[in-house]
Amino acid sequence: MAETDVSPAIEISELVVAFGDRTVLDNLSLQVRAGEILGLVGASGAGKSVLLRTMLGLTAKTNGRIVIFGVDQDKATALELQKLERRCGVLYQQGALFSSLTVLQNIEFPIREYLDLPNRLMREVATAKLEMVGLKAEDGEKTPSELSGGMTKRVALARALALDPAIVFLDEPTSGLDPIAAREFGVLIRTLQRTLGLTVFMVTHDLHALDTICDRIAALAESKIVAIGSMPQVLGSADPWVKSYFRDVRSAPARGPAIS
Amino acid sequence: MTSPRKAAPSSSRYPASIRENGLDNLVLCTATAEQLEIAGFGAWTADNAARLEVAIEDANPNEAKRMAIDMGGVAELDTFGAWILERLMRGDGRARQVSLIRLPERFRDLVEDVRQTNRSVLPSIKRRAWPLARLADIGAVVEAAAAEGNRLASLAGALVALFGGALLDPRRFRLTAIVHQLDRVGVRSVPIIVLITLLIGAIIAQQGFFHFRRFGADDYVVDLVGILTLRELGVLIVSIMVAGRSGSSYTAELGSMKMREEIDALRTMGRNPLEVLVLPRIVALVVALPLLALIGSMAALVGGGVVASMQGMEPSLYIARLREAVSISDFEVGMIKAPFMALVIGLVACAEGFQVRGSSQSLGARTTSSVVKAIFLVIALDGFFAMFFSSIGM
Numbered sequence: 188m189a190e191t192d193v194s195p196a197i198e199i200s201e202l203v204v205a206f207g208d209r210t211v212l213d214n215l216s217l218q219v220r221a222g223e224i225l226g227l228v229g230a231s232g233a234g235k236s237v238l239l240r241t242m243l244g245l246t247a248k249t250n251g252r253i254v255i256f257g258v259d260q261d262k263a264t265a266l267e268l269q270k271l272e273r274r275c276g277v278l279y280q281q282g283a284l285f286s287s288l289t290v291l292q293n294i295e296f297p298i299r300e301y302l303d304l305p306n307r308l309m310r311e312v313a314t315a316k317l318e319m320v321g322l323k324a325e326d327g328e329k330t331p332s333e334l335s336g337g338m339t340k341r342v343a344l345a346r347a348l349a350l351d352p353a354i355v356f357l358d359e360p361t362s363g364l365d366p367i368a369a370r371e372f373g374v375l376i377r378t379l380q381r382t383l384g385l386t387v388f389m390v391t392h393d394l395h396a397l398d399t400i401c402d403r404i405a406a407l408a409e410s411k412i413v414a415i416g417s418m419p420q421v422l423g424s425a426d427p428w429v430k431s432y433f434r435d436v437r438s439a440p441a442r443g444p445a446i447s
Numbered sequence: 448m449t450s451p452r453k454a455a456p457s458s459s460r461y462p463a464s465i466r467e468n469g470l471d472n473l474v475l476c477t478a479t480a481e482q483l484e485i486a487g488f489g490a491w492t493a494d495n496a497a498r499l500e501v502a503i504e505d506a507n508p509n510e511a512k513r514m515a516i517d518m519g520g521v522a523e524l525d526t527f528g529a530w531i532l533e534r535l536m537r538g539d540g541r542a543r544q545v546s547l548i549r550l551p552e553r554f555r556d557l558v559e560d561v562r563q564t565n566r567s568v569l570p571s572i573k574r575r576a577w578p579l580a581r582l583a584d585i586g587a588v589v590e591a592a593a594a595e596g597n598r599l600a601s602l603a604g605a606l607v608a609l610f611g612g613a614l615l616d617p618r619r620f621r622l623t624a625i626v627h628q629l630d631r632v633g634v635r636s637v638p639i640i641v642l643i644t645l646l647i648g649a650i651i652a653q654q655g656f657f658h659f660r661r662f663g664a665d666d667y668v669v670d671l672v673g674i675l676t677l678r679e680l681g682v683l684i685v686s687i688m689v690a691g692r693s694g695s696s697y698t699a700e701l702g703s704m705k706m707r708e709e710i711d712a713l714r715t716m717g718r719n720p721l722e723v724l725v726l727p728r729i730v731a732l733v734v735a736l737p738l739l740a741l742i743g744s745m746a747a748l749v750g751g752g753v754v755a756s757m758q759g760m761e762p763s764l765y766i767a768r769l770r771e772a773v774s775i776s777d778f779e780v781g782m783i784k785a786p787f788m789a790l791v792i793g794l795v796a797c798a799e800g801f802q803v804r805g806s807s808q809s810l811g812a813r814t815t816s817s818v819v820k821a822i823f824l825v826i827a828l829d830g831f832f833a834m835f836f837s838s839i840g841m
Contacts, residue, residue, distance in 0.1 A: 287808030304497050308531070312496075315530050315564035324567045332805020351493050351525035382556040383525070 291327030491528025519549030648750030681744030701800025
């Protein structure tokens, strides 16, 4: 394993986020390597969303440093930050599609905002994205209110990928999907990650996704990263929260034949 | 960054013209007798997509019978570049030979993926000829207006039925909800309504003094203020204010409840949304609006009186003159209209609220149209009342 060769896409060091006198993240350090899929797990209210929002600059941090692709959020100029944002795609938990635009217009939106492209090329690229996430070209004419949960997630992913970002942040991409749709979505993320050379940071509770598509898993508990590494490494952690979270996975091999 | 598409190009591969211009040239085209050669260079990415498209179109590739595309010099490729490559290879459907050479291994998956897209031809939207399209537009407007009238009438009918049912079983009136709505649309709008009507009364009186004084008819200013505010303006201004203030909030509330499926939830719990949400709101409005109109009319009279005293008319004289000028029937004419105004505002607001569909845009559009329709109907209704009262001699 040539782990040391891989430069980090995101480097978080000694991050502190506090609301009033309640400290949500306390001296948290985390590295996301370029080209990997990192899954973040943690109890509800442990601060996963806060961590994600802080990385995206939506929530102010109290202390610490966040460097994404060598750009320090505190030192960067407005232009540098904008360039960085263009290289980040975000899939929000509820999709956050613009309800007044059609599906295709939603995907075209970031392209239209950042690039000066002819309409035809823009429409074709947006349609290509739509089909790459497994939807049909006809779906582009629908409005977000006509979509099922799974389709909403796919469209949101297509929009997050609209500008071919280098890193995508996924907030619970498989929540609200049935196991089959969730598995398909996981496979889709993995496939796109390989073809597009993406770095993926995902918050998820989907044990199957963690096991099959994530390269590494980070566990957030008590305001810190308590375990990080591949699935076997995390399973070997002595932390009580991690132990109880992955209890079923540990016993899964024993139950395996019974399920199949 | 070591994502697969971002490997550094070895500069020796580039021809001299490319090296001189930096990586500014994205394609290099060589047309020979037998074939067109297109060699790609640099970053075929989103940022360069517009230039790349123009550069390729300049080479006029669709005319060539044989074409070779050399991707060996392309250092970065994303979906944009891959799609432009795919489009180049597809051409415009004419039979020709295209060969793709030296495509770097790391781009192969992406190119393959993009090849599968944009295969289906979307059915184009049929456009009617201009005169037909205009006629169809007019037809659609008439149909929408008829549907709107139908909706208002059926909502009114359903409410009458509910009201009748509630009279037999008073618990269905939901006293708590009515009181809550009364507080919102009635009590809380008193300050703004008093302020506005006070100013209106003052303005009418001021204008009256300005013009009537020339004829020495100062006294008739009191008639003007009294009759105008009691018969017409008090209730009209208050209705317009209520349509803007409370009607819009009814539409927005019901609309967002509809969007979040709260209304469906209510229905599946066996509760009629009209009974739970609409009836209390409309009852509250019908009770509150006459009271507000009364308060508003009084405030307008006070406003007129303030201006009168500033113009040198004694308050006692103003009141005495007012007593002579206005009759109880002026007051009745104004107050009879108020509940009907409230009914119209409430019906329009609730009907529009239920019309909201999934998007936030439709919520905004419905709220706007609720206020516009309610104000229009209130003024139209006022006109009808004016004709009615004059024909029965009130």
